[in-house]
Structures are given as structure tokens and as C-alpha cells.
Amino acid sequence: MARSDVQLMLDVKAGDEQSFALLLQRYRSPLVNFLYRMVRNREQAEDLAQEVFIRVYRARAEYVPSAKFTTWLFRIATNLALNSLRDTRHQRMEMSLDAPVSADAEDGDERTLDVADKHPDIEQHLVEEARKGMIRHAIDKLPEKQRAAVLLHKYQELDYGEIAKILACSESALKSLLFRAYETLRVELAPLVSGAK
Amino acid sequence: MSCGRMEKQMMPYVDGRLKVSERREVETHLATCPACRVRVTEFRAVSGLLDELPQIEPSGAFDARVRARVAAEPVKQSWWAVFAPSPRAAFAASMLLLATIWIGSRPGNVNTNNVGSNGTAAQAIDPNDLPVLENYDILANFEPLTELPQPVQSDEPDDSDSNQSM
Numbered sequence: 001m002a003r004s005d006v007q008l009m010l011d012v013k014a015g016d017e018q019s020f021a022l023l024l025q026r027y028r029s030p031l032v033n034f035l036y037r038m039v040r041n042r043e044q045a046e047d048l049a050q051e052v053f054i055r056v057y058r059a060r061a062e063y064v065p066s067a068k069f070t071t072w073l074f075r076i077a078t079n080l081a082l083n084s085l086r087d088t089r090h091q092r093m094e095m096s097l098d099a100p101v102s103a104d105a106e107d108g109d110e111r112t113l114d115v116a117d118k119h120p121d122i123e124q125h126l127v128e129e130a131r132k133g134m135i136r137h138a139i140d141k142l143p144e145k146q147r148a149a150v151l152l153h154k155y156q157e158l159d160y161g162e163i164a165k166i167l168a169c170s171e172s173a174l175k176s177l178l179f180r181a182y183e184t185l186r187v188e189l190a191p192l193v194s195g196a197k
Numbered sequence: 198m199s200c201g202r203m204e205k206q207m208m209p210y211v212d213g214r215l216k217v218s219e220r221r222e223v224e225t226h227l228a229t230c231p232a233c234r235v236r237v238t239e240f241r242a243v244s245g246l247l248d249e250l251p252q253i254e255p256s257g258a259f260d261a262r263v264r265a266r267v268a269a270e271p272v273k274q275s276w277w278a279v280f281a282p283s284p285r286a287a288f289a290a291s292m293l294l295l296a297t298i299w300i301g302s303r304p305g306n307v308n309t310n311n312v313g314s315n316g317t318a319a320q321a322i323d324p325n326d327l328p329v330l331e332n333y334d335i336l337a338n339f340e341p342l343t344e345l346p347q348p349v350q351s352d353e354p355d356d357s358d359s360n361q362s363m
Contacts, residue, residue: 017267020267021264024260024263024264025260028255028259028260028263029252029254029255032253032254032255032259033252033253036253037250042253042256046255046256046259046262049255049259050259050262050263050266053263053266053267054263054266054267054270057267057270058270131249132249132250132251135246135247135249135250136250139247150247153208154244154247155247159214160209160214172205175204175205175206175208175209176204176205178208179204179205179207179208182207182208182240182243182244183236185243185246185247186236186239186240186242186243189243189246192242192246193239193242193243193246
């Protein structure tokens, strides 16, 4: 039977390095994805995810299972992401002004559209990429805390209590935050929403 | 229920995370409010659109970089660890302690300094040592020995033992 996150963390606390490797394996992908969607830069997302794991490792001696492991993990990740966004806000504004017209590839690189792309159905591919780009752009436009709430709710499938603890707000405030975020997304994605209904 | 109250119930309703009683309350409101009905439908559509974004995989070097950073972390020891000896040192210390206790508890090992005020040094002497004492008394009172000249004190250290051993 697979050991729970809390048990693994307690084993790490007791000096079992192998348990840390299991936690890394379990959460590397969710963390990198969450951070990538927060900061929109793959390299930066991986650096931040590394920092999350290092902080977890450093805190192992003081670890007390008072809350769910994921709450603690994503709280560290969210704080790091929000700090990073705040620190690089000026830089990102400069980049967005200079950015070329491009399709925002999911691999994190800004890839310019190439009509000579050897895709079997280039038109369909372009439509799909434009659609994904629009969704990503709508998420990016959300205020940072709303974006974090949407990502934790939608992609990490954490319950409201956990997300509220991660974002240091009440459950009631979180529900309002999510409502406002989805209202913004509904407006931003109106052309796609009407087609999806 | 008002549209204002629906604000906090809408996402949990879309998620299907409401209690039965709360869900019924929301559905009663939706039956009479077209605006909230449209909103619920569109929130579901937005949720579906968010599912379209693919996941990314961490780069191949990610795990190795984390492991390298973990390995570079200084070993953190609690202050108790300062007193935690290695197994060999612990074994040696235990043996030393046991030996001390054993030697101290031997019946023949009586410290004359610990003899009480009513006792004498003779009372503290083990009976097994009596033959030696008897020999000492004999030699101490042996008259021919008193006539022997006193040994000459030499400044040079006596190396006869070392010569013998060679």
C-alpha cells in the first residue's frame, strides 16, 4: 500500500532520503505545471519548483502534520510564485510591449507561427493553437490571487478549505474570488464559451 | 435565495460540491432566475475550456537538479546530536563504565581512605593480604638487615631494567 504524503514526510523527518525521492516523484509534475501557469515561463517555473522542494527538505526537522501535506506544499509554491511575479512585474511589462506576434506554445517557448510547419492539417492546428493561446491569455489576465485560486481549484482539485488556507483567506472569500475569476474568464472567452455551450 | 447569495454558491454548485439541501436551494433559485441560469451554463463551459490546456512535463534534468541541491544542503543536526557519539565510541564508553563498576564492586578493593573514624587501617585490610603483611613484619624487625650499609643514591637513572630486557 502506498504511504500517505504525511507518512512520507515523517519518514523524511526521521532521515529516510528515499521518502523524499518519492515525494519528489509524486509532486514534481503538479508543482511545475501550477508554477508554469502562474509565471508563464518554463525555466522560471522549474527553478521555483526546485526551491519549493528544497524548502520542504529544509523544514523536515520541524515538520508537524497539523495540515494536509498538499496545503503546505502549495502554500509554499503560491507564495514563491506571487513573490516572483511581484519581483519581475516590471520586466514582464517591458517584454509584453516588445513581444512579437506569436503562438504561445505549451512547451514554454514563444514559438512564432510557421506556415511551412509540416503539420498534416495546418489550418486545424493553427485554430487549436489560437484557441489555447486565447485561454492561456485569459488566465494570464486574471489578478494574481484569482489566478492562483483558479489553478488550484481547477487543476489541483483541492477542496475549498485547503485552497482558502493556501491563499490565507476564508472559504467564503475564496468562493467570491472564484466567482469573480470565472466571471472575468466568461467575458474574456465569450467567443469560445458561446461555441462550447 | 437572492442573486447576491448565489455568488458564493455558484462555483460549489458547478463543481457538485454542495450539500443536498444547499443544492436544492440553488436549483429553486435557478428555476426562477434566467440570468443565474445562463451564468451557471457559461461557468461550466469555461471550466471545460480550461480542461483543454495540456500538461507540461518537467525537463529531464529537473529531478537531478533537485537531488544535487538536496545533497549540497548542510547536514542539520540538533544540539542533542552533539552528545550522540558514534556506535564505536558508545560501545567503548559502555565498556569503560562497566569495567569501572566491576572494579569498584570487587570485595578486595577497599579504599583505606573510606575507613570510618572508629575503624583502623588494619580493619580495612583484606585477610588474604595477611601473609604479605606477616612477611613485612618479619623483614622490618630482622636485625641483620639493619646492619647493612644504606644504598648509595645515584644521580644517573638506573637503566639496569632496560639492559636486562635487551
